[in-house]
Amino acid sequence: MRRAGTRVSRDTRPVPTVPDRVLDAFGLSGAQVSLAGGMGGSVLVRGAVLKPDGDDVEATWLGNLQHRLHADGVRTPRPLQAADGRWVVDGWTAAAYLPGTEQPDRWGDVIAASRPFHHALAHEPRPALLDARTHRWAHADRVAWSETDQDLGVLGQKLTSRYADVHLPSQLVHCDLSGNMLFHDVEPPAVIDLSLYWRPVPYAEAIVAVDAYLWYDAGPEVLDLIDHPDARQLLLRATVFRLTAEMSPEYQGERSPTAYERLTDALATR
Numbered sequence: 001m002r003r004a005g006t007r008v009s010r011d012t013r014p015v016p017t018v019p020d021r022v023l024d025a026f027g028l029s030g031a032q033v034s035l036a037g038g039m040g041g042s043v044l045v046r047g048a049v050l051k052p053d054g055d056d057v058e059a060t061w062l063g064n065l066q067h068r069l070h071a072d073g074v075r076t077p078r079p080l081q082a083a084d085g086r087w088v089v090d091g092w093t094a095a096a097y098l099p100g101t102e103q104p105d106r107w108g109d110v111i112a113a114s115r116p117f118h119h120a121l122a123h124e125p126r127p128a129l130l131d132a133r134t135h136r137w138a139h140a141d142r143v144a145w146s147e148t149d150q151d152l153g154v155l156g157q158k159l160t161s162r163y164a165d166v167h168l169p170s171q172l173v174h175c176d177l178s179g180n181m182l183f184h185d186v187e188p189p190a191v192i193d194l195s196l197y198w199r200p201v202p203y204a205e206a207i208v209a210v211d212a213y214l215w216y217d218a219g220p221e222v223l224d225l226i227d228h229p230d231a232r233q234l235l236l237r238a239t240v241f242r243l244t245a246e247m248s249p250e251y252q253g254e255r256s257p258t259a260y261e262r263l264t265d266a267l268a269t270r
Contacts, residue, residue: 016041016043016052017032017043018032018043018045018050018092019090019092021089021090022050022089022090022092023045023050025082025083025084025086025089025090026048026050026080026081026082026083026089026094027083028045028046028048028050028094029045029046030045030046031045032044032045033045035049044097047096047097048080048094048095048096048097049077049094049095049096049097050092050093050094051092051093052091052092053088053091053092053093054135056088056091057129057132058129058133059087059088059093060086060087060088061127061129062079062087062093062194062196063079063081063087063088063093064087065124065194066078066079066095066194067079067087069120069121070120071116071117071119071120071191072116072119072120073113073116073188073189074113074116074117074120074188074189074190074191075098075100075187075188075189075190075191076117076190076191076192076194077095077096077098077190077192077194078095078096079093079094079095080094080095080096098182098190098192099182099184099187099190100182100183100184100187100189100190101182101183101184102179102181102182102183103183104178104212104216104217104218106183107178107208107209107212107218107222107225108225109181109183109189110177110178110181110189110208111177111205111208111209111225113181113188113189113191114174114177114181114191114204114205114208115201117174117191118171118173118174118201118204121171121172121173121196122171124171124172126170126172126198130197130198136244136245136248136250136251137175137176137195137245139244139248140240140241140242140243140244140245140248141175141197141199141241143240143241143244144237144238144240144241144244145199145237146160146163150244150247152240152243152244152247155243155257155260155261155264156240156243156244158264159236159239159240159243159264159267160236160240162232162236162267162268163233163236163237164233166200166230166233166234166237168200168202168203168230169200170198170199170200171198171199171200171201172196172197172198173196173197173198173199173200173201173203173204174191174194174195174196174204175195175196175197175199175203175204175207175241176193176195176207177191177204177205177207177208178207178208178211178212178215178216179193179211180192180193180194180195200234202226202228202230202231202234203234203237203238205225205226205228205234206226206231206234206235206237206238207238207241207242208225209222209223209225209226209235209238210223210235210238210239210241210242210263211242213259213262213263213266214242214256214259214260214263215256215259220266223235223266223267223270231270232267232270235267235270236267239260239263239264239267243260
């Protein structure tokens with residue numbers, strides 16, 4: 001059961017039609033089926049998922065990364081190359097479809113499955129393109145880690161006033177796992193829609209717990225899944241990350257101030 005305001009309903013823009021020239025470039029044809037969830041815009045065509053990339057430079061980097069990425073016990077999207085070798089064609093990317101379903105009552109399994117995935121990313125270098133990002137999630141990430149400022153009101157002040165230094169190594173991590181881990185009866189879990197940032201691995205796990213509390217029916221015990229000496233600090237930053245993103249004028253979903261207030265109170269006792 002999802003709370004009102006879950007991210008699946010955030011974006012109600014119509015799904016674009018994939019142009020024939022894009023399908024031809026990827027060697028695809030057939031009916032286009034809209035895929036629900038995420039930011040919208042994803043289309044299934046004969047076992048391939050196509051979606052607008054948003055940024056050709058980042059999409060090309062991600063295509064190369066996913067092409068060489070192999071995580072034990074976890075499925076990851078295998079990108080499709082166009083006939084001429086491109087990962088991006090007219091603003092569209094393509095990847096093999098991974099069957100599975102989101103199961104929002106399995107937060108411990110989401111975190112457990114994310115660990116071999118993050119282990120596979122551990123030796124990837126930090127890409128300079130992260131510094132050029134200007135979208136609301138990139139801004140929210142910087143606010144969460146005190147790299148830029150934003151007035152988050154009384155609630156944000158309560159959260160950030162409890163900050164203490166965190167000294168943990170950073171690497172590429174998926175900071176949107178809660179809606180992007182698919183489970184299957186036979187196949188291993190699948191990590192999809194990679195949203196990568198340069199932060200500590202347990203911070204990505206803290207975002208899972210915060211998302212579960214804010215947007216699903218998880219109780220405060222979900223916060224205890226973050227079993228780490230810096231758990232409180234990571235959960236505070238994860239909460240500020242989501243709060244900042246929801247305060248953006250670009251946000252199109254329902255806001256949940258009461259849930260943030262309850263979460264802030266719950267974190268005060270940890």
